[in-house]
Amino acid sequence: MINLGLIGCGYWGPNLLRNFYSLSNCQVKLVAELDDSRLEYIRKNFPSIRTTPNYKDLFSDGIDAIVIATPAQTHYELAKEVLHHNKHILIEKPLSMTEQEGNELIDLAKKGNRKLMVGHTFEYNAAVQALKRYIQKGEIGKPYYIYSQRLNLGIVRQDINALWNLAPHDISILLYVLEKMPKMVSAKGHAFLQEGIEDIIFLMLHFPDDVIAHIHVSWLDPSKVRRMTIVGSEKMIIYDDVSDSKIQIYDKGIRKQNIKDSLGHYDDFGKFQLIKIAGDVVFPKIDFIEPLKTECAHFIDCILADKTPMTDGQGGLRVVRVLEAAQKSMRQNGENVAV
Template sequence: MLKVGVIGLGYWGPNLVRNFYHHPEVEVVAICDLNPANLQKIKNKYKDIPICTTNYMEILKNDIDLVAIATPPETHYSIAKNCLLADKHILVEKPFTMSSKEGEDLIKIAEKKNLKIFVDHTFVFHPVVRKMKEIIDSGELGEIYYFDSERINLGLLQKGVNVIWDLAIHDFSIISYLFPNLSFVKVQAFGSKHIHPYYEDIAHVILESKDGFIAHIHVSWLSPVKIRKTIIGGSEKMLWWDDIHPFEKLKIYDSKIEIDFSKEDPFHPTYIKGEITIIPVENYEPLHKEVDSIVKSIKNNTKHQVDGYEGLKIVKILEACNKSLLNNLKVKL
């Protein structure tokens, strides 16, 4: 049995406890949170977890294989480092770290100790994202032109990061998974602070690649309605993902524009609007798949899809967004 400890039982930690607890090859042996009420709530639900503490260093003294870290982002580096130094594999909630320097340091320690780093980019394991990759890889969409995402809601404002680090990070991880060979060369971020005293609560991010592919991401904590939609446009067809829709989440639009450049006056485009196909998608909890993949990676000593290097890649994009916001310019990646 893989022995697991979870540090941080606020918003996301209880989900980690639940999924690890119910995995047949895992034993959750320790939980930790600074708030005794959070600890007691989990202890009441999972009465056989033996170690419950407000001091995470107590967890590290025990025989534990993996520590899952679901604490505020600014604490990730120090906690993760201590876990690695105590010879524990780590799963770190997004964002991996608050700087690329911190991420590089953790990777260096893990490699020296032959330990694994997992970064909790849960959307990589989402059934719709998996189906989207299958469709993109099949070539059905043709040449991919753009990725356009809107991820907005009323809150939840975060204490230690801006809305890009909180929400757009999901889209960065999705893009990285869908297009692993895509290399962005520039990023520009626009944002403003209205309610949050320190950080941007609404933002737009534009990522540019060498071959003309562009990604636009709109994120906000200040929307009266919750919207989670993504469009991926190709030369032949287009994908639409509405994560809020109860059952018609993914559609393919057989829509495109054709121009006959052989004519003397070619600019008389033909607008083709064909069938709309609703794509059936499996129904499962992404975190369940993620936890299972982590367990398999440790047991079989195999490379994981979202390791420290993948987490670092996303942190570098986030850093570039911060630089762009600060200086109001495009930043090279």
């Protein structure tokens, strides 16, 4: 049985709380939250869980592991303190705001022999896991390009821009399914609502083997879109997180075919035509379990069985490196920045 504490119970914290609360090998003992109304919410909905406005109370109550669901810019300082108190830690995405901070947290966890996991929820999503299998086993041929859209009207944050708030999901999915880091990124964004806080971002990622990806994130959009399109040399896949058929595999493409001469021989001069292929569309059945439930159970399992989390500090750090490079590119008006 793992005794657990949670810091931060705003928008996302309650989802973590509900999932950890439902696990039989973990007991949520204490939640720290600065906002009185949120403390009241916990007392009302989880009467067995104690609450406190002071997160330091979590360090002296037989607690083994702490989950941090506070705003991104607070992750590093809080996580450092948690690790100094020798607790296992699950940090919501992004791990930190800089690579240097992320490295420091990883070192601290290593020194104290504590688990450090980052809440990259989509890597626990059965549809994303299926997407990775299709790409890695060659179902779509050579991946050519990918584009991802994460759009909605709100929730508008006032502490970080849409890059740091929304793009960690798309970046973590891309690194996970491609099993590669981009060499270079470039990004442009625009702040319409609040000075200096970009609401929309267009981010290009250049991966090895000539794979390119584009991410469009926005909290200022008429529609809710959570969609990734992957175009390969053989097939194409759409992963649509808000659709019932989350994965759609299209046997579509454009193939080169050499032209035959009047005698029926293939032309030796490399002449070819481009043929459109439009075959079947397959909607594979995905057994869907709430990804956050899988993530929470995995965190506890890793502590109990002494395993490395799937989304460990290094995974979180890779995402931070891409975010930092993208932020730098935005400040340099979209110039390419090496990751």
